[in-house]
Amino acid sequence: MRVLHTSDWHVGRTFHGRDLLGDQEAVLGSLADVVADEGVDVVVVAGDLYDRAVPSGEAVQTCVRVMARIREAGARLVVTSGNHDSAARVGAFAEFAAAGGLHLHTRVDRLHEPSELRDEHGPVLFYGLPYLEPDPARHALNATEGVPGAGEIVERGHTPVLGEAMNRVRADLAARPAGARSVVLAHAFVTGGAGSDSERTIAVGGVEQVPGSVFDGVDYVALGHLHGPQRIDEHLRYSGSPVAYSFSEAAHRKSVWLVDLDADGLAEVRGHELPVPRALATIEGPLQELLEDPAHAAAEDCYVSAALTDEVRPLEAMRRLQERFPHAVHLEWKPAEGKATAPLRYSAIVRGRDDSALAARFVEDCRGARPNETERGLLDEALREVVAEGTE
Structure with a gap:
């Protein structure tokens, strides 16, 4: 069986x-081509x-179209819920969906019940562990x-x-006829994995990582979250996201794993790179x-993150940047070292300054340069109008 x-x-x-x-549908739709070209089951x-x-x-219709293409290409699907989506919503109509080749595993109380799919060597058991938020999962x-x-x-x-969930998986597996092969889907942060800026933390009490040994005893573990x-490990891998969701992923080579199971279990794992709709550039x-x-x-056709090192914050910087880089999406001002105004305590900033001086200091802090005479006049005029309105 090829997974x-x-x-x-x-x-x-x-x-x-x-x-x-649009980017997501283009990349995820290409999975149907991988299914057809590689004979994925x-x-x-x-x-x-x-x-x-x-x-x-x-978003739902995008998923429907992508999954329909994958099914038409000849593969069945096994899906679990993560820490972003809703287990109840993803798992709705699971019993009906399974008849059409879509196997949804989202219930904590049934995580030990696999989807049994078969090849010429016999059954392959797919156990789906939905994201297990510690306290609710412990009670459930x-x-x-x-x-x-x-x-x-x-x-x-x-x-x-997760240890208890895998104990139940191993117990169910042990009760099956000898020779059944097993795949576990799990959404977790396994020790040794490298995170990025686009993942939502799942830390509880400061500890979000679990040891890889938790997943011992199965042929392959398909991890999600990172x-x-x-x-x-050879049998323990993250596929990663199919699309980059932060500039910290600029160096990622987005891909999927093709996992071959033979009569004895895991035979081979190899990567398959995915298309990149638009590259990232800093x-x-x-x-x-x-x-x-x-x-x-x-970088002109990339999603761009720009850091401006001008001593004075440029006016309309994003608009001007997008004239050359139309897909610029992130901008920060990083004046050369020593040029930025040193932070002061609030009491030190306001001491001995009237409203006009405070307004001028605010402008200086924001752009790195003091307001000129014309700008000071506009600030003073605005302050006089505010005072006048307050006395009416």
């Missing part, structure tokens, strides 16, 4: 205010199908009865609940240099 491991679609997410649905999505608990109608797992391998969770945190593709320097230097030509 395509992906995760963290985050359908509906924006990038610094830019709509990404099953596509797994290890959490965060959507970017929010209540996705927009457009402790409340279930009659589950093989179940125990009481006393300690708090991610490791105890957005960079990475290998924790540029830095004085605004005029960024607008004129030919060295920045390669």
Whole structure:
């Protein structure tokens, strides 16, 4: 059986205010081509199908079209919920969807119940662990009865609940006929993984990481949550997100894992790079240099994050930047070291200054230069109007 491991679609997410649905559909739609070209039997999505608990109608329709293309290409899908989307909404109509080849695993009390899919060697059991928020998951797992391998969770945190979840998975697997192979989908931060700026923290009590040993005893673990593709162990991997969601991911080579299972279990894992709708670029320097230097030509069609090093904050910087870089989405002012005004305590700033001096100091702090005589006149006029209105 050939499995395509992906995760963290985050359908509906924006990038610094830019709509990404078109980019997302283009990349995720290409998975259907991978399914057809590589003979993929099953596509797994290890959490965060959507970017929010209540996705927009457009985001839902994008997912529907993508999944329909994957099914038409010949693969079944196994999906779990993550820490961004809603388990209840993603898992709605799960029993009906399974009949059409879409297997949804979102219920904590049923995480030990796999989807059984078969190949020429027999069954492959897909266990989907939805994102387990420690306290609610601990209560839900402790409340279930009659589950093989179940125990009481006393300690708090991610490791105890994931450990208990995997105990139940291993107990169910042990009760199956010998030779059944297993794949676990899990949305978690495993020790050794490298995070990025676009992941929402799942820390509880300061500890969000779990050891990889929690997942011992299965053939392959398809991890989700971290957005960079990475290998924790041969059988324990993150596929990463299919699209970059922060400039910290500029160096990522977005990809999916193609996982081959033979009669004995895991046979081979290899990466398959995904198309990049629009690359990311970071540029830095004085605004005029960024607008004129030919060295920045390669960034003109990229999503751009710019750091301006001008001593004085330039006026209308983003508008001017977008004349050359139409996809510039992020801008910060980083004046050369020693040029920025040193921060002062509030009491020191206001001491001995009237309203006019405070307004002038505010302008200086914002742009790195004192207001000129004309600007001081405008500030004083505005202050007089405010005082006049207050006395009417």
